Amino acid sequence: MFLTAVTGSTDGIGKQYALELAQRGINVVLISRNPDKLKSVAEEIEKLYSVKTRTIVADFSKGTEVYPYIEEQLKDIPLGILVNNVGTQYEYPMPLCELPTAKAWEIINVNVVAVTSMTRMVLPGMVARGQGAIINVSSGSELQPLPLMAVYAATKVYVRNFTFAIREEYGSKGIHIQHLSPLFVSTKMNTFSQKLLDGNLLVPDATTYTKHAVSTLGRVQTTTGYWLHGIQYFFIKLAPEWIRIKIGAQMNREFRGEYMQKVRTKIQ
Numbered sequence: 001m002f003l004t005a006v007t008g009s010t011d012g013i014g015k016q017y018a019l020e021l022a023q024r025g026i027n028v029v030l031i032s033r034n035p036d037k038l039k040s041v042a043e044e045i046e047k048l049y050s051v052k053t054r055t056i057v058a059d060f061s062k063g064t065e066v067y068p069y070i071e072e073q074l075k076d077i078p079l080g081i082l083v084n085n086v087g088t089q090y091e092y093p094m095p096l097c098e099l100p101t102a103k104a105w106e107i108i109n110v111n112v113v114a115v116t117s118m119t120r121m122v123l124p125g126m127v128a129r130g131q132g133a134i135i136n137v138s139s140g141s142e143l144q145p146l147p148l149m150a151v152y153a154a155t156k157v158y159v160r161n162f163t164f165a166i167r168e169e170y171g172s173k174g175i176h177i178q179h180l181s182p183l184f185v186s187t188k189m190n191t192f193s194q195k196l197l198d199g200n201l202l203v204p205d206a207t208t209y210t211k212h213a214v215s216t217l218g219r220v221q222t223t224t225g226y227w228l229h230g231i232q233y234f235f236i237k238l239a240p241e242w243i244r245i246k247i248g249a250q251m252n253r254e255f256r257g258e259y260m261q262k263v264r265t266k267i268q
């Protein structure tokens with residue numbers, strides 16, 4: 001039986017991946033931190049589609065301690081697809097010394113340690129079966145250093161390099177390793193900006209984004225997942241890196257301003 005596991009599957013892009021894959025008749029293992037949200041997503045999927053779900057409660061923010069438990073839970077499950085989606089971000093754009101140290105480690109644990117550990121965990125089984133797909137969710141912030149989101153953007157550069165390297169190692173063994181690099185998507189990750197939450201053609205909601213992204217699976221190895229993001233990505237890359245760093249810094253200063261304004265309004 002063909003199964004998929006999605007990390008960070010109780011909201012945003014990960015939840016939509018679980019729904020989209022279930023719609024295609026694939027049984028889903030949902031891995032996320034909130035038991036109530038996991039139960040609710042599992043029920044939603046089973047009600048909508050005739051597939052089975054399993055849930056694994058795991059908080060990726062703590063480091064390596066969670067992986068033996070996940071491995072035990074996945075022991076008898078032959079995974080066909082792993083969606084390394086889980087990710088976390090700054091609460092709002094800020095310079096490094098404003099970022100609590102604990103938050104920096106949380107971002108590294110969730111964005112770097114999870115993709116590394118989950119991939120290391122499932123690859124041997126996929127290689128033994130001679131087939132499988134791994135989707136690693138990065139971000140457009142991998143394109144250049146991103147001031148005021150320095151740690152987040154750096155973790156996504158890791159995802160990119162890691163993905164490209166293991167693709168070279170395991171692509172010939174029947175494993176499809178996809179690098180997925182969304183630009184802005186309207187999810188709660190971007191709560192710092194009402195403009196991003198409101199969305200627009202360039203900032204799709206998670207449902208729209210994921211419908212496009214899932215359709216690229218097995219067809220494209222490296223993609224933004226959404227055609228308008230592809231066009232944006234192309235034009236962004238035309239500018240020299242130092243200009244992109246300045247533009248990124250300015251964009252984040254504006255988001256920071258919007259966030260601070262909202263905080264001030266709430267206090268008054």
Ligand SMILES: NC(=O)c1ccc[n+]([C@@H]2O[C@H](COP(=O)([O-])OP(=O)(O)OC[C@H]3O[C@@H](n4cnc5c(N)ncnc54)[C@H](OP(=O)(O)O)[C@@H]3O)[C@@H](O)[C@H]2O)c1
Nearest residue numbers: 008009010011012013033059060061087139184185187189
């Ligand atoms: N949204 C964007 O603009 C954007 C752009 C580029 C890339 N991305 C990437 O896309 C991926 C998904 O982002 P999203 O926007 O869908 O985020 P989201 O809406 O915040 O959803 C994140 C999911 O991950 C789960 N999660 C967060 N921290 C966790 C932890 N410590 N342990 C276990 N699960 C955890 C969340 O659980 P809860 O439901 O409990 O919160 C939720 O299910 C991330 O890798 C992100 O970096 C997003």
